[in-house]
Amino acid sequence: MVTAPRRGAVVVAGAAGKTGRAVADALEAAGHEVRRLTRADGDLADPSTLRRGTEGAAALYHLAPNMSPDEELMGADAIAAARANDLRLVFHSVLAPAIVAMPHHWRKARVEAALHAAPDVRWTILQPAPYLQNLLPFVQTALRTGRFRLPYDPDQRLAMVDLADVGAAAVAVLDDDRHLHATWELCGEAGVSHTVVAERLGVGIERGTPDDPADAPDDLRAMFRWYDAHGLTGSTAALRWLLGREPRTLDDFLNSLSGAAGSAR
Numbered sequence: 001m002v003t004a005p006r007r008g009a010v011v012v013a014g015a016a017g018k019t020g021r022a023v024a025d026a027l028e029a030a031g032h033e034v035r036r037l038t039r040a041d042g043d044l045a046d047p048s049t050l051r052r053g054t055e056g057a058a059a060l061y062h063l064a065p066n067m068s069p070d071e072e073l074m075g076a077d078a079i080a081a082a083r084a085n086d087l088r089l090v091f092h093s094v095l096a097p098a099i100v101a102m103p104h105h106w107r108k109a110r111v112e113a114a115l116h117a118a119p120d121v122r123w124t125i126l127q128p129a130p131y132l133q134n135l136l137p138f139v140q141t142a143l144r145t146g147r148f149r150l151p152y153d154p155d156q157r158l159a160m161v162d163l164a165d166v167g168a169a170a171v172a173v174l175d176d177d178r179h180l181h182a183t184w185e186l187c188g189e190a191g192v193s194h195t196v197v198a199e200r201l202g203v204g205i206e207r208g209t210p211d212d213p214a215d216a217p218d219d220l221r222a223m224f225r226w227y228d229a230h231g232l233t234g235s236t237a238a239l240r241w242l243l244g245r246e247p248r249t250l251d252d253f254l255n256s257l258s259g260a261a262g263s264a265r
Helices: 018-029 047-053 071-085 103-116 132-145 163-174 194-201 218-230 237-243 250-256
Strands: 010-013 034-037 059-062 088-092 122-128 147-150 157-160 183-186 189-193 204-207
Touching: 010 018, 010 047, 018 034, 018 059, 018 163, 034 047, 047 071, 059 071, 059 163, 071 088, 071 103, 071 122, 088 103, 088 163, 103 122, 103 218, 122 163, 132 147, 132 194, 132 250, 147 194, 163 183, 163 237, 183 237, 189 194, 194 204, 194 250
Parallel strands: 010 034, 010 059, 059 088, 088 122, 122 183, 147 204
Antiparallel strands: 157 189
């Protein structure tokens, strides 16, 4: 039996980026009233911005900027806003947040710990895999040059998920109170190597190093080092259940790209 939550506006914090846009668009398409909270509305690291921005709302989808050093502070602000304004809170975490060697993962793990220490808050945690959309610049370069180049071992397997499916999962958990205090992995592919991506595109592949490019942020290079040594895999079971259908796959994504469709089939 589906338990319907209190209806009202859903505030999407961090709605200017590709993830926030995908979540906000999916919620609107499902009939939710959406408030898109961005830096234009104030400093998202300022507690008063979230507090004011969520007044009168029913829910908050909290998404910190990618690899933000303020992740924990912003997570604490989201919890405080949820308490102050009686909100459903969905925290956008990451697949495998407990990997200390990837600092941006570990910061999200500490926000998750803070949520578990707040049983009075009506929270849900989503842990998406790396996005299929992150492949786009690599695919575009590969189709132009004939070479797919990555800063980590292309034979390591990575879980991936389509952003549209992340948005659909957000709708699913906000439309059903059975997801209160639940944590869900979001993977559309359990683990696929970039060697396979290159084969689908019909191009060659090169292995760079985790320190490429030299000016990459430390957190990004730490992530590349982990991928280079271990990859990052997950399960598609939770996402299939949440969506009630098969999630979008790598082949679906590649076949949708203009100019890549013929090579990807």
